[in-house]
Amino acid sequence: MVWRHDNEMQRMLRDSIDAHVSANHSTDRVRECREMSAGFDLQEWKSMAELGWTGVLLSEESGGTGLPLSESLPLAEVIGRNLFPEPFVASAIIAATILNAAYSKAFQVIAEPLVDGSRVITLAFQERPSMKSVAEPSVTCKGGKLNGTKLFVPAWSDITDLLVTCVLDEKLAIVFVPGNAEGLVASPTKMSDGSLMTTLKFSGVAIEPENILLQGQTALDALNLAIANGTLALCAQMEGLATAAFDITVDYMKNRVQFNQPIADFQANRFVMVDLNGEIELGGASWRQALIDLEKNGFEAAHVSISAAKARCSEMVLGVTKASIQYHGGIGFTEDADIGLYLKAALRLSSWLGGAAYHRAAAYDMYREGQVDAGK
Amino acid sequence: MLENNHKDMSVLSDDEFRMKFRNWLETTYPDEWKNPVVFRLHGAEETRWLRMLYDGGFRCPGWPRKYGGMGLGLRKQLIYHEELERIGAARNVDTGATLLGATIIRHGTDAQKQKYLPEVLNGDCLWCQGFSEPNAGSDLASLKTTAVLDGDEYVINGTKIWTTMAPFSHKIFLLARTDMNAPRPQQGISMLIVDDMKQEGMIVRSITNLNGEAEFAQVFFDDVRIPATNVIYKVNKGWDVAKAMLGDERIFIGSPSLANQTFTVLEELISQMGKETDELFKAEVAKAFCDLNDLRALFAQVCDAAIRGVADGKTYSTIKVQASETFKRISDTLINVAQEYGASVGHPDLDGFEKDILAFFLIARPSTIYGGASEVQKTIIARDIFGPLAKR
Ligand SMILES: Cc1cc2nc3c(=O)[nH]c(=O)nc-3n(C[C@H](O)[C@H](O)[C@H](O)COP(=O)(O)OP(=O)(O)OC[C@H]3O[C@@H](n4cnc5c(N)ncnc54)[C@H](O)[C@@H]3O)c2cc1C
Numbered sequence: 001m002v003w004r005h006d007n008e009m010q011r012m013l014r015d016s017i018d019a020h021v022s023a024n025h026s027t028d029r030v031r032e033c034r035e036m037s038a039g040f041d042l043q044e045w046k047s048m049a050e051l052g053w054t055g056v057l058l059s060e061e062s063g064g065t066g067l068p069l070s071e072s073l074p075l076a077e078v079i080g081r082n083l084f085p086e087p088f089v090a091s092a093i094i095a096a097t098i099l100n101a102a103y104s105k106a107f108q109v110i111a112e113p114l115v116d117g118s119r120v121i122t123l124a125f126q127e128r129p130s131m132k133s134v135a136e137p138s139v140t141c142k143g144g145k146l147n148g149t150k151l152f153v154p155a156w157s158d159i160t161d162l163l164v165t166c167v168l169d170e171k172l173a174i175v176f177v178p179g180n181a182e183g184l185v186a187s188p189t190k191m192s193d194g195s196l197m198t199t200l201k202f203s204g205v206a207i208e209p210e211n212i213l214l215q216g217q218t219a220l221d222a223l224n225l226a227i228a229n230g231t232l233a234l235c236a237q238m239e240g241l242a243t244a245a246f247d248i249t250v251d252y253m254k255n256r257v258q259f260n261q262p263i264a265d266f267q268a269n270r271f272v273m274v275d276l277n278g279e280i281e282l283g284g285a286s287w288r289q290a291l292i293d294l295e296k297n298g299f300e301a302a303h304v305s306i307s308a309a310k311a312r313c314s315e316m317v318l319g320v321t322k323a324s325i326q327y328h329g330g331i332g333f334t335e336d337a338d339i340g341l342y343l344k345a346a347l348r349l350s351s352w353l354g355g356a357a358y359h360r361a362a363a364y365d366m367y368r369e370g371q372v373d374a375g376k
Numbered sequence: 377m378l379e380n381n382h383k384d385m386s387v388l389s390d391d392e393f394r395m396k397f398r399n400w401l402e403t404t405y406p407d408e409w410k411n412p413v414v415f416r417l418h419g420a421e422e423t424r425w426l427r428m429l430y431d432g433g434f435r436c437p438g439w440p441r442k443y444g445g446m447g448l449g450l451r452k453q454l455i456y457h458e459e460l461e462r463i464g465a466a467r468n469v470d471t472g473a474t475l476l477g478a479t480i481i482r483h484g485t486d487a488q489k490q491k492y493l494p495e496v497l498n499g500d501c502l503w504c505q506g507f508s509e510p511n512a513g514s515d516l517a518s519l520k521t522t523a524v525l526d527g528d529e530y531v532i533n534g535t536k537i538w539t540t541m542a543p544f545s546h547k548i549f550l551l552a553r554t555d556m557n558a559p560r561p562q563q564g565i566s567m568l569i570v571d572d573m574k575q576e577g578m579i580v581r582s583i584t585n586l587n588g589e590a591e592f593a594q595v596f597f598d599d600v601r602i603p604a605t606n607v608i609y610k611v612n613k614g615w616d617v618a619k620a621m622l623g624d625e626r627i628f629i630g631s632p633s634l635a636n637q638t639f640t641v642l643e644e645l646i647s648q649m650g651k652e653t654d655e656l657f658k659a660e661v662a663k664a665f666c667d668l669n670d671l672r673a674l675f676a677q678v679c680d681a682a683i684r685g686v687a688d689g690k691t692y693s694t695i696k697v698q699a700s701e702t703f704k705r706i707s708d709t710l711i712n713v714a715q716e717y718g719a720s721v722g723h724p725d726l727d728g729f730e731k732d733i734l735a736f737f738l739i740a741r742p743s744t745i746y747g748g749a750s751e752v753q754k755t756i757i758a759r760d761i762f763g764p765l766a767k768r
Contacts, residue, residue: 267758282673289676363666
C-alpha cells in the first residue's frame with residue numbers, strides 16, 4: 001500500500017484525527033453508541049465540530065473550512081478505520097455539498113449549526129431500494145406543502161434537520177425541513193451497525209419560501225454532486241474499515257496456534273488474505289482514480305468510475321470482514337469479539353447508496369451509454 | 377561512441393513527446409502489423425521493427441542517452457507504451473533491451489557495454505533468457521546447469537527450458553552453477569553469456585505451445601565453451617544480478633494492456649452477436665468491465681508511486697498478479713459469451729468478425745505462470761503481510 005500518499009494538508013488532517021481518536025475513542029465507545037437512541041453520540045458530534053470536521057467541506061462563506069473533497073477524505077478513512085458511528089458522510093459530506101450549492105440562502109440558519117455541531121443535517125432523497133431515478137422524486141411541494149415519503153434516510157436524531165428532494169412546479173427542488181416540523185412522522189429502523197435508517201412521511205409539511213434552497217438544474221447538479229461526493233467518501237470509509245479488520249485479523253492469525261503452528265502459516269489462509277489485500281488495493285486505487293476524475297471532469301464524466309469504485313469497495317469490505325470472522329474461529333461469532341463490529345458496519349456501508357451488484361451494472365450501463373453518445 | 381545522436385526527447389513536455397511519438401508511429405508503423413491476431417513479432421520481423429525504432433530515434437526509452445537510449449523518465453516511458461498500444465502495435469519481447477541491456481548498463485564492464493549495447497540498439501542482435509530448467513522453475517535456485525572454469529574459458533553443461541524466442545535469437549544469457557560447494561543454493565550461481573546460439577555444443581529444440589506457436593524452446597549445452605570474461609557482474613553473484621534485473625521496468629509486466637485488448641475484442645464480439653442486452657451475460661460482462669477499470673486505476677496509482685520512487689516489491693507483485701489474473705478472467709468471459717463459437721479454431725464463423733478469440737483465451741493461460749507464477753508472487757506478498765513462517 002505504499003502508493004497511498006498524503007499531501008501536506010491531508011497529513012496534517014490525519015495527524016489531528018489520529019490524536020483525537022487515540023485520546024477519545026475505542027471500540028467500547030462504539031458499543032456504547034449502539035445503545036444510544038440515535039445510534040451515535042451527540043456530544044462527540046460536538047467535539048468533532050470543534051475540531052472542524054463537520055464543516056470540513058462547507059465553503060468558507062458558510063463558516064466552514066472549504067477543503068476540496070480529496071483533502072477531506074482522510075477523515076472518512078479514519079472514521080471507517082475506527083468505526084466512528086457519527087454521521088460524518090451523511091452530514092458533513094452529502095448534506096454539506098447541497099448546502100454549498102445553496103449557500104447564499106442557507107448560510108446562517110442551516111449551515112452554522114452544522115459547523116458548530118449543534119445540529120445534524122441529512123439529505124432525504126431515496127424513495128425505493130435503488131439509486132436509479134433519484135432525480136425524479138414522487139414527493140411534491142405544492143402550495144407551500146410537502147407531501148410524500150422518503151426511505152433509507154440516515155443520521156436521524158433529536159437534533160437532525162432535513163434537506164428533502166421533491167418536485168416543485170414540475171421541477172426538481174431541494175427544500176429545508178426542520179426535524180421537528182409539524183406533519184413529519186419519522187419511523188427509524190435500527191441497522192446492523194447500530195445506526196438508524198429512517199422512513200420519513202411528510203403530510204402537508206409547511207415549506208416557507210426561504211426554505212426552498214435549490215430548484216431546477218442547480219438542484220439536479222447539487223444532488224448529483226452530493227451523491228458522487230458521498231459515494232466516494234463512503235468508499236474511503238470502507239477502505240479504512242477493511243484495512244482495520246484486515247490488520248486485526250492478520251494479527252490474530254499470527255498469534256493463534258493450532259496443529260503446533262500459527263494459523264497464519266497455512267498457505268491456503270495466507271493466499272486468501274493476499275487476495276483480499278489485492279481487493280483492498282484495487283478498491284483504494286479505484287476510488288482514488290474516480291476522485292481524480294470527479295475533481296477534474298465533473299460528476300457526469302466520473303459517473304462510471306465512481307460506480308465501479310463503489311462496486312469494488314462494497315464487495316471488498318464484505319469480503320474482508322467475512323474472512324475476518326472465519327479466521328477468528330468460534331470467538332469471531334461472539335458478541336464480545338470486536339471483529340464482529342466490523343462485519344456489521346461493513347454490511348451497512350456496503351449497501352448504503354447502492355451495493356456491488358447495482359453499481360457494477362450501473363457502471364457498465366453508463367459506460368455503454370457514453371459509447372453510444374460518442375457514436376461508437 | 378555509444379551516445380545517442382538524436383535530439384534529447386526527455387526535455388520535451390509530456391504532451392509534446394506524446395504527439396511526436398504518435399506522429400512518427402502514424403506515418404511509420406506498418407499497417408500489416410496493426411492489431412495483430414498474432415501477438416508478437418519474431419526474428420527478422422522483430423529486427424526490422426527495432427531497426428525502424430532505432431533510425432527514428434525511438435529505441436530503448438529507459439536506457440540512459442550515453443548508452444544510446446532515449447534517457448526517458450518513467451512517466452514518458454509510460455506514454456511511450458500508451459502510444460504503442462494506441463496504434464495497435466504488435467508486442468515484441470525485446471529481451472535484449474529490457475533485461476540484458478539494462479543489466480549490462482548497471483553491472484557490465486566497459487568492454488561488455490561497447491560490445492553488446494550497440495547491436496541491441498540497432499536490432500541486429502536478439503537475445504533470449506536462459507533461467508528456467510526442467511527441474512528448476514519456481515524454485516529457480518535449485519538449477520543444475522554447470523559452468524566449470526578451464527583455463528580462460530568456462531565449459532557449460534546442462535539444459536534450459538521454456539526459453540522464449542530461443543529459435544530466433546542470436547545470443548543467450550543464462551544462470552549456471554559455478555561453485556558446486558556453496559552452502560546455500562542461491563550462492564555459487566553466475567550469470568553468463570553465450571555469444572552464439574549456433575556455436576558448438578548448443579542445441580535448440582523448439583517447443584510448440586498450446587496456441588500452436590513454436591516460440592519457446594529447450595536449449596541444451598554440451599561442453600559449450602565461452603570466454604571467462606563472459607560473466608555479468610561477479611562470479612558466484614548471479615543470483616543477486618538476476619533478482620535486480622528488472623528495475624522500475626518491472627512495472628510494465630503489470631500493464632493492463634492485454635486485459636484491455638481482450639475487453640475490446642469482447643465488446644466487438646458482443647455487438648457482432650447482438651448480445652448487448654442479453655441478461656444471461658450482462659453481469660459477467662459488467663464484472664469484466666469493472667475489473668478492467670480497477671486494474672487501470674491500480675496501475676495508474678502504482679505508476680505514480682514508481683515515478684516518486686516509492687513502489688516496493690510487494691506492490692510490483694500485486695500489480696503483476698492483478699494484471700495477469702484480470703487478463704485471464706476477461707478472456708474467460710470472452711469464451712463464455714461466444715458460447716458455441718468459443719472453441720472455434722481461428723476466428724469464429726461470424727460475419728465481419730476476424731478476431732481469434734480462442735487465441736486470446738489460450739495466450740492468457742501462461743500469464744500467471746511466467747515472470748513468477750501467481751502462487752509465487754502471492755508467497756512474496758504473504759511474507760510481507762505476515763512476516764516469515766514461524767516454523768523453519
Ligand atoms: C510462455 C512462457 C514463457 C517463458 N519464457 C521463459 C524464458 O524466456 N526464460 C526462462 O528462463 N523461463 C521462461 N519461462 C519459464 C517460467 O519462468 C516458469 O514456467 C515458471 O517459473 C514456473 O516454473 P515451472 O514451469 O517449472 O512450474 P513449477 O515451478 O513446477 O510450478 C508449477 C505450478 O506450481 C505452483 N507453485 C509453484 N511454486 C509454488 C509455491 N511456492 N506455492 C504454491 N504453489 C506453487 C504454481 O501454480 C505453478 O504454476 C516461460 C514460461 C512460459 C509459460
